[in-house]
Amino acid sequence: xxxxxxxxxxxxxxxxxxxxxxxxxxxxxxxxxxxxxxxxxxxxxxxxxxxxxxxx
Amino acid sequence: xxxxxxxxxxxxxxxxxxxxxxxxxxxxxxxxxxxxxxxxxxxxxxxxxxxxxxxxxxxxxxxxxxxxxxxxxxxxxxxxxxxxxxxxxxxxxxxxxxxxxxxxxxxxxxxxxxxxxxxxxxxxxxxxxxxxxxxxxxxxxxxxxxxxxxxxxxxxxxxxxxxxxxxxxxxxxxxxxxxxxxxxxxxxxxxxxxxxxxxxxxxxxxxxxxxxxxxxxxxxxxx
Numbered sequence: 001x002x003x004x005x006x007x008x009x010x011x012x013x014x015x016x017x018x019x020x021x022x023x024x025x026x027x028x029x030x031x032x033x034x035x036x037x038x039x040x041x042x043x044x045x046x047x048x049x050x051x052x053x054x055x056x
Numbered sequence: 057x058x059x060x061x062x063x064x065x066x067x068x069x070x071x072x073x074x075x076x077x078x079x080x081x082x083x084x085x086x087x088x089x090x091x092x093x094x095x096x097x098x099x100x101x102x103x104x105x106x107x108x109x110x111x112x113x114x115x116x117x118x119x120x121x122x123x124x125x126x127x128x129x130x131x132x133x134x135x136x137x138x139x140x141x142x143x144x145x146x147x148x149x150x151x152x153x154x155x156x157x158x159x160x161x162x163x164x165x166x167x168x169x170x171x172x173x174x175x176x177x178x179x180x181x182x183x184x185x186x187x188x189x190x191x192x193x194x195x196x197x198x199x200x201x202x203x204x205x206x207x208x209x210x211x212x213x214x215x216x217x218x219x220x221x222x223x224x225x226x227x228x229x230x231x232x233x234x235x236x237x238x239x240x241x242x243x244x245x246x247x248x249x250x251x252x253x254x255x256x257x258x259x260x261x262x263x264x265x266x267x268x269x270x271x272x273x274x275x276x277x278x279x
Contacts, residue, residue, distance in 0.1 A: 005068060012063055012071065019075030024142050027079075031141035034274065035078050 008053045013038055013046045018055060083144055083217070084270045087263025089132050090222075094257025096125045097206075101249040105242055119165075146216045157209040164205065168198050199244030203233035203251055210255045221262050225255030 009015045016036045021027060033043055050056045063071065103118040211226025213219070232247040239247070 010063065015063065015068060015071055016075050019072040020079045023076045023079040023144075024082075025145045025147065026143040028141040031082065034141075035075070035082065 006053075008049065008055070011046065011049075013042065014050055017043070017046060017050060021056070079142070082142055084267045085217075085263050086132075086136055086139075086267050087260040087265075089129055089136075090256045090260030090263060092125060092128060092132070092260075094252045094255070094260055096121055097252035098249040098257065101245045101252065105245040105249070108242060108245075150213055150216060153209045153212055157205065160205055161202070164201060168201075199241065199248060200233045200236040203229050203236055203248060206248075206251055206255060207233065214259075219259065219263070221259035222255070225251075225259050228254045 005015075009018060013036060017032055020032060020035055029040075029043070029047075032038075032047075033040060036043065038046075047056060100118050100121055103114070107113055107118075207226045207229030209226075210222055210229060214221070214223030214226055229251045232251045236244045236247050
């Protein structure tokens with residue numbers, strides 16, 4: 001069966017960002033902001049966490 | 057969107073599916089390039105048809121319009137790339153397919169002109185003997201070759217972007233290609249014009265409408 005989801009992706013916004021990025025080659029910050037309806041500050045923090053976890 | 061809300065397995069799956077679909081829907085071509093090429097190729101074919109039908113000749117080759125159209129196409133491509141917020145995995149492949157198509161068309165024109173010159177010399181020698189020899193004779197066979205090439209990138213783009221009008225446009229080009237094998241040059245030119253309209257102009261107009269709608273929705277969301 002499938003492995004459990006990495007705890008870093010338990011966050012709704014981080015999972016949403018990864019789901020968006022998995023289907024495209026490149027995306028701009030504004031695109032992620034539009035699609036997730038998140039604030040720029042919040043999105044920026046979550047992207048930084050994904051970056052630290054080597055997802056981005 | 058809340059940042060640290062714990063999601064159940066079902067909620068996670070739902071969110072993943074929703075975001076993947078959103079990403080897929082976010083790709084919108086402006087359609088301007090398709091509209092322009094559809095209009096240019098249809099115009100060239102119809103003007104050439106009227107030249108043959110009414111027996112006149114323009115002081116320049118109408119197909120030179122296709123070379124002129126390369127300049128706005130480059131500008132359109134640069135502008136679209138700048139405006140695009142997201143790049144799909146298919147984008148570079150589609151760019152190469154259309155570039156390859158442009159090169160193939162250029163080579164086909166080169167080959168055809170070369171053969172036509174030879175053919176012309178041959179018919180000039182043959183005409184006084186036989187009374188036959190139509191200078192358009194060779195071009196009777198060229199139309200289907202162009203239609204065959206028109207269909208290929210159109211069909212692939214339609215399939216890759218899941219855009220049915222273009223997919224069917226590509227198939228329409230190939231149907232016209234088969235028909236053009238058996239028809240005269242005048243009908244070939246009509247079929248070429250029809251192919252340009254159904255493969256590029258009409259899908260381009262649909263794309264442009266969808267793009268405008270998407271932009272309107274985005275503007276509405278931003279407010």
